[in-house]
Amino acid sequence: MSDLQRPGADWELQFVIAGCAEKRMPVEIVGSGSKRGIGRPVDGAVTITTASLRGISLYEPNELVMSARAGTPLSQVESELATRGQMLPFEPIDLGPATGAAHGSQTIGGVFATNMSGARRIQCGAARDHLIGVKGVNGRAELFQLGGRVMKNVTGYDVTRGLAGSWGTLAVMTEVTFKVIPWPETAATVIYLGLPDDLAIELLSTALTLPVEVSGAIHLQAPVAARLGHPGLRIMGKSVTALRLENFSSAVAGRKQHLKEMLKVYGKALELDHRESLEFWGELRRLSVMPNRPSLLWRISTKPTTAPKLVAAIKRYMPVEVYYDWGGALIWLEVPAADDASTAEIRRVTAIHGGHATLIRAEPAVRAAVEVFQPLDPGLERLTRGLKAAFDPAGILNPGRMYANL
Amino acid sequence: MPANTCNRRMTVTIRYRLEHPIAVLLSKSMTAIGGAAILNFCTRRAAHLNFLKLEPPMTLSRMPEPDRTVLDRSEAIIGELVALLGADGIISREEGRRAFEADALTAYRQPPLAVALPRTTEDVSKLLKYCRQAGVKVVPRGAGTSLCGGATPTADSIVIGTSRMNSVLETDFVNRTITVQTGITNLAITDAVSAEGFFYAPDPSSQLACTLGGNLAMNSGGAHCLKYGVTTNNVLGLKMVLMDGEIVEINGPYLDSGGYDFMALVIGSEGQFGIITEATLKIIPRMPFARPVMLGFSSCEAAGQCVAAIIGSGIIPVAIEYMDKPAIAVAEAFAKAGYPLDVEALLIVEVEGFEDEIDRLLRAITDIARNFDPQVVEASTSTEHSDRIWKGRKAAFGAMGRISDYYCMDGTIPLARLPEVLSRIGEICAEKRLKVANVFHAGDGNLHPLILFNANDPDEAIRAEQAGAEILKLCVAVGGCLTGEHGVGIEKRDLMDIQFSPSDLAVQMRIKSIFDPHWLLNPGKVFPLPAQELGEQSAADEAA
Structure with a gap:
């Protein structure tokens, strides 16, 4: 059992990190620990949690900006935003249910440190796009503050955004500042049933090229759709292709008609109203259609048009169950458990079709043995090592979390 | 006349700089350089005064001393460059190099050692590999529209210009991306996709001339950032040449990157990390219609509160532009846009969507505005009407340039601090006996005070620069930043330790x-x- 440190102030965190750096003692960095089971396992002599660094330090609804200490629960951030009719634009995904951790426990720091965005990413951008300021401590125990609280800011390099998705390997964030947006007045969902993958992605692409601001575009293969909570959709035994529109009520109504008209060749559309839409997209956000099982879960980023081909190519090697998000640009791929996580096949196919593959769910021994993140080209590997050394020369922060010897 | 003017300028400027926090360090370095170099710099600049009608404020942000060992090897270096790219790709004659001596921050002028105009990524790779081995500095340059000296050369540097690398490589409407070479102009990207109903969102006001490469270097914004974000939010992948000549590809036509977010670091690095030669960008379906409403208020507080109320109500307009009374007067005199001259503040709020949605949104916005006692409410009713309303705002900077020299600042502030910041800006400029007009991207807090001065009066030029520095310090003090979209460059680098x-x-x-x-x-x-x-x-x- 490693030594657990819960710094309650920036200086305490600096003190702990300085001590570990001096002794070259590896440190595991966690928020609530909900994503501890993702990435390569870290064997830290010390665990630092940001859980005691909590609280919303600034909220200006009229400027669409909020700052929160890194350990603030996401649920607290979202309920505070909801009191003023606002939300996080990128709809952060909750990997808890899919990876066997608790649902709804992640911290706001963890959201940005892993850059996990949900369905609205196609319309509004990723977590990293909304991160505008950060305060943190690097592996040299230096406290730094970059970016700020204004959304237009090009003063100095954009290190703030550069820390998004670095999984605690460069610095421990202590406070994040981010952009928010108003909740749309209403949401509606248009659903098509029974389309094969290639036709479904074609439909999603067509919808995304129309000026109706589709804010969610997903396709669930039939076995995945059978896990939906919505009773009508669950029992159909068919694939589900869904598009979300969000706006003022009158705009949604007009745009929905336009959309259905343009997509009528794909068959008759079902519709979910506002309340049903919230439930449907809420389920997807919790990834509850990919429940925690012994099977492997991969996450592949690719071009929408190549996504069905990539999936078909993997299917030649193993059974697959797929949830396409982001209009096909993101593939959640469930495949049977294997000691090598089927890495060779999946990486080879991804390389042929183009994209990045990340292993999200596998036994710790498997995640320790294979490359969990997309392997780097030599040029990027050199830059990656350089960046790690610039922030954390002793290599103490989450060592090995992203790459085996880094 | 030149030498005298110059000396007087120097004295005053040096005195000012000595009050600056890092002046001690600076003055030590200047002693080391010796007076001769400064005098030389000054005389050379003075020579320019004869040719230039308008001379922006003299500043003394020192440029690094040129490397003698490089200057001594000039001939050989140019020979090597010609061997790499051919004589056609290298500019080494005095008059050719002079065209590259400055960007839009014209106070700094220094012809580079040579200019290289590569056509391909491989050309850039060869050039950088050679420069790295030979220890020669490199200044990347797009169209040279930087307002902060982002492309100012040094005497011992090679300018690598991207003007010959301006092709569209691939448009992919189904996947909604375009891949281009970075010497392409910002507007040409949208032109390449507009027939299919798409556009590339970042739209800096220099978009007719500025290149994507410059936009990437500065992470440029524009009037539509409130809804669509800035450059970094609209790029998917980059091909870049590192200083040792290595070509790296960062991400690609995918939404997520595989490892660290190098794209975030590279975009906005002001050409100091490498030369980006190709980029894959997001293109967005254009909304069918867009129309503005013009709102005039009797105080800047009322206008500021109105902006806050619009955003707080859940409406995100595509643009909210603010002009104060002096800016309105100048824009109206030039563009005859029909602006009211008796209001203290004018807002132009634009929304987009389908025709009936726009009517509804403009009604909602004017209803909100009525809570703040507007003197003028004028919603556009036609395309011509919209064009007329925008004409004044778009012409504001040019119109200002016709009546006076001005120094354009670019700080960002939290919106709630607008009234106090505007009144403080007024005081700062009054203390320096200068006039100021304010143009403001109100939706995102990006403030552009235009400090008016007479460039032929050296003392006034220096006072303008001092006022500018005070204003930027004020922006930082209220929780904002030094630069919202222009970049740091030379202009603001000595203020960095304030932020x-x-x-x-x-x-x-x-x-x-x-x-x-x-x-x-x-x-x-x-x-x-x-x-x-x-x-x-x-x-x-x-x-x-």
Whole structure:
């Protein structure tokens, strides 16, 4: 059992990190620990949690900006935003249910440190796009503050955004500042049933090229759709292709008609109203259609048009169950458990079709043995090592979390 | 006349600089350089006064001393460059180099050692590999529209211009991306996709001339950022040449990157990390219609509160532009846009969507505005009407330039502080006996005070520069930043330590050293010069 440190102030965190750096003692960095089971396992002599660094330090609804200490629960951030009719634009995904951790426990720091965005990413951008300021401590125990609280800011390099998705390997964030947006007045969902993958992605692409601001575009293969909570959709035994529109009520109504008209060749559309839409997209956000099982879960980023081909190519090697998000640009791929996580096949196919593959769910021994993140080209590997050394020369922060010897 | 004027300017400027926090460091370095170099710099500039009608304010942000060993090898270096690219790709004659001596921050002029105009990524790779081996500094340049000196050369540097690399490589409407070479102009990107109903969102006001490469270097914004974000939010992948000639591809036509977010670091690095030669960008379906409403108020407080109320109500317009009384007067005199001349503040709020949605949104916005006692409410009713309303705003900077020289600032502030910031800006300029007009991207807090001065009056020019620095310090003090969209360049590099602590700067400079360990790329920009010298030194130490 490693030594657990819960710094309650920036200086305490600096003190702990300085001590570990001096002794070259590896440190595991966690928020609530909900994503501890993702990435390569870290064997830290010390665990630092940001859980005691909590609280919303600034909220200006009229400027669409909020700052929160890194350990603030996401649920607290979202309920505070909801009191003023606002939300996080990128709809952060909750990997808890899919990876066997608790649902709804992640911290706001963890959201940005892993850059996990949900369905609205196609319309509004990723977590990293909304991160505008950060305060943190690097592996040299230096406290730094970059970016700020204004959304237009090009003063100095954009290190703030550069820390998004670095999984605690460069610095421990202590406070994040981010952009928010108003909740749309209403949401509606248009659903098509029974389309094969290639036709479904074609439909999603067509919808995304129309000026109706589709804010969610997903396709669930039939076995995945059978896990939906919505009773009508669950029992159909068919694939589900869904598009979300969000706006003022009158705009949604007009745009929905336009959309259905343009997509009528794909068959008759079902519709979910506002309340049903919230439930449907809420389920997807919790990834509850990919429940925690012994099977492997991969996450592949690719071009929408190549996504069905990539999936078909993997299917030649193993059974697959797929949830396409982001209009096909993101593939959640469930495949049977294997000691090598089927890495060779999946990486080879991804390389042929183009994209990045990340292993999200596998036994710790498997995640320790294979490359969990997309392997780097030599040029990027050199830059990656350089960046790690610039922030954390002793290599103490989450060592090995992203790459085996880094 | 030139020498006298120059000396007087120098004296005053030096006195001002001595009040600056890092003046001590600067003056020490200046002693080391010796008076002769300064005088030389000054005389050379004075020679220009004869040719230039307008001379922006004289500043004394020192540029790094040219490397003698490089200057002594000029002939040989040019020979090597010609061998790499052919005589057609290299400009080495005096009059040719002079065309590249400055960008839009014309106070700084220095012809480079030579200019190289590559056609391909491989050309850029050959050039950088050679420059790295020969220890020659490199200044990347797009169209040279930087307002902060982002492309100002040094005497010992090679300018690498991207003007011949302006092709569209691939448009992919189904996947909604375009891949281009970075010498393409910003507007040409939208032109390449508009027939299919798409556009590329970032739209800096120089979009007719500025290149994508420059936009990437500065992470440029524009009037539509409130809804669509800035450059970094609209790029998917980059191909970049590092200083040692290595070509790296960062991400690709995918929404998520595989490892660290190098794209975030590279975009906005002001040409100091490498030369980006190709980029894959997001293109967005254009909304069918867009129309503005014009709202005039009797106080800047009322206008500011109205902006806050619109955003707070859940409406995100595509643009909210603000002009104060002096700006309105100048824009109206020039563009005859029909602006009211008796209001203290004018807002132009634009929304987009389908026709019936626009009517509804404009009604909602005017209803909100009525709570703040507007003197004028005028919603556009036609395309011609919209064009007329925008004409004044778009012409504001040019119109101002016709009546006076001006110094355009670019700070960002939290919206709630607008009234106090505007009144303080008024006081700062009054103390310096200068007039100021304010143009403001109100939706995102990006303020552009235009400080009016007479460039032929050296004392006034210096007062304008002092007022500008005071205003930027004010922006930082109220929780904003030094630059919202223009970049740091030379212009604001000596103010960086107002916004950043030494460790904040160190974190940034170490990243520079990863990409460019010998600090050869775009020298003299972004960081205070003494800090740059320290950074260079410590990178060299760590390498050793």
